[in-house]
Amino acid sequence: MINIGLIGAGRIGQIHAENILTMPHVQVKTVSDLVPEKIKVWAESVSIPNVTNRVEDIFEDPSIDAVLICSSTHTHTDLIERAAVAGKHVFCEKPISFNIQQTKRAVEAIKQAKLQFQTGFNRRFDPNFSRVREWITEGRIGEPHIIKITSRDPAPPPYEYIKVSGGLFIDMAIHDFDMARFLSGSEVEEVSVAGAVLIDPMIGELDDIDTAITTLRFKNGSLAVIDNSRKAAYGYDQRVEVFGSEGQVNVQNQFPNSAELSNGQGVFKDKPQYFFLERYKESYLKEIKSFIDAIRCGDATPVTGEDGYQAELIALAAKTSLAEQRPVKISEMA
Incomplete structure (x- = not known):
């Protein structure tokens, strides 16, 4: 039996715990939360x-063999370092921290303790994106030249959340930065950003943006373009295209059903799935299973602390590019 300790029983923490229920010989033994009274019935x-x-x-x-760190981001690195001292494997939700040096120190602590560490980039485990990666690795589209990622939320989060989220790049687009690395097979060399406040002026007053175009230049010469928006009126917009020397592969949005109506007024179908919990339900299950499998088998986790660190470097470079209105080298951030 693998015993898990869950730290932070908010929405994501509860999803992970409920997914663990489906796995044999693993259980959440203890959950720690700032307000335990609120989660006792759920527990x-x-x-x-x-x-x-x-x-x-x-x-x-x-x-307890491992901890799932699903608490507020500002607590992550302290908890990771304490887990290293206690000899617990770690699964940590993204981002690892808001401070690149703290992230580096925490990841190194786990490495020195020879423990497993997995960063919570669940989108890598989506069957569609996994297939894209598989075909790229197999050379089915030749050498990747251009990666296009569209990632738009159905509605902005509450202002109170935005205040402590770290901003669009570290909170939202960091998934897309990781996906770009995942699909390209190369490290990012340079980041350039154009951003704006087009949805809600209050977001600008919180020193954040709600709309962005980010261009990434990779060390292998390929390019990526990522467009982010905090509000897509039609639902959760998640699309990817990779164009290569011998072809292209793409993933379109997922819908509640495949029914399509055609009549004299036009062609109609339902809006895309509205929220990330629907769109990525299967990927959350697969990512936590991969963490448990790594503990059992001793193999490296599929999304390491280094992956979390690299995505944060890109987010930091994007934030710097927006502020200084220039392309920023990743080497400047590291």
């Missing part, structure tokens, strides 16, 4: 025996 419903507001109850329990 009982998913057979978690212990609920506490003390993370020490997880780190000091020798029977």
Whole structure:
């Protein structure tokens, strides 16, 4: 039996815990949350025996093998370093931190302790994006030349969330920066950004943007273009295209059904799935399974701490590019 400690039982933490219920010989033994009273009923419903507001109850329990860190981002690096000292494997939601040096230190602590670490970039486990990566790796489209990623949310998050989120690049687009690396097979060399506040002036007052075009130049010479928006009126817009020397591969949006109506007024079908919990339901299950498998088998996790670090470097370069209105080399950030 693999015993898990869950730190932070918000929306994502609960998804991971419920997915673990589907796996044999693994259980969430203890959940730590700042307001344990609010999650006791939920914890009982998913057979978690212990609920506490003390993370020490997880780190000091020798029977707990690994921790899922799903708490607020500003707590991550401290918890990772404590996990390293306690000898616990770590799954950490993105981003690892808001500070690139803290991220580097925390990842190194886990590496020195010879423990497993997985960053929560769930989109890599989406069956569609996985197939794109597979075909690229097999050379089915030749050498990748241009990667296009569209990532648009159905609605902006609450202002209180935006205040502490780290901004569009570190909170939202960081998934797309990781996906660009995942698909290209190369590291990013230069980042250039154009951004604007076109949806809600309040977002600008919070020193953030809601609309962005990011161009990435990779070390292998290929290019990526990522467009982000905090509001797509028609739903959750998630598309990818990779154009190569011998072809192209793309992924379109997912819909609740495939029915399409054609009549004298036009051609109609339902809007795309509205929220990320619907769109990436399967990928969340697969990513946590991959973490458990890595613990069991001793193999490297498929999304490492280095992957988290590199995505944060790109996000930092994007933020700098926007502020200084110039292309920024990744080497400047590292």
